[in-house]
Amino acid sequence: MDKDTRFAFLVIGLPFLGLIYCLGIVLMFIVSPFAQNHAFITGILSAMIPFSIAASIWIRASAKAYNRHKN
Known part of the structure; x- marks a missing residue:
């Protein structure tokens, strides 16, 4: 998955997932x-x-960035 696809999912897909989650609740x-x-x-x-x-x-991404910066 490239950066553009991830960004599109974040901008378009995540709000729809939130709506579906709220409707489920x-x-x-x-x-x-x-x-x-x-x-x-x-x-x-x-x-x-x-x-x-x-x-x-967030914690997984921070740990990954910390390990990259550390090495």
Whole structure:
């Protein structure tokens, strides 16, 4: 995957993935009685999933750049 393809995915694809994720959370609240009864727990979990993915990508990229700079 070249730089232009990655950039296009970042600019075009990532917002659509976020929209689909948010719609999935809304549908889960509509359909699931557990999500309705435990809204705080469900909200925390649904916020932590994208945060964890972003943090792991960021840490991996930083480690890769640090190792490149170190050598």
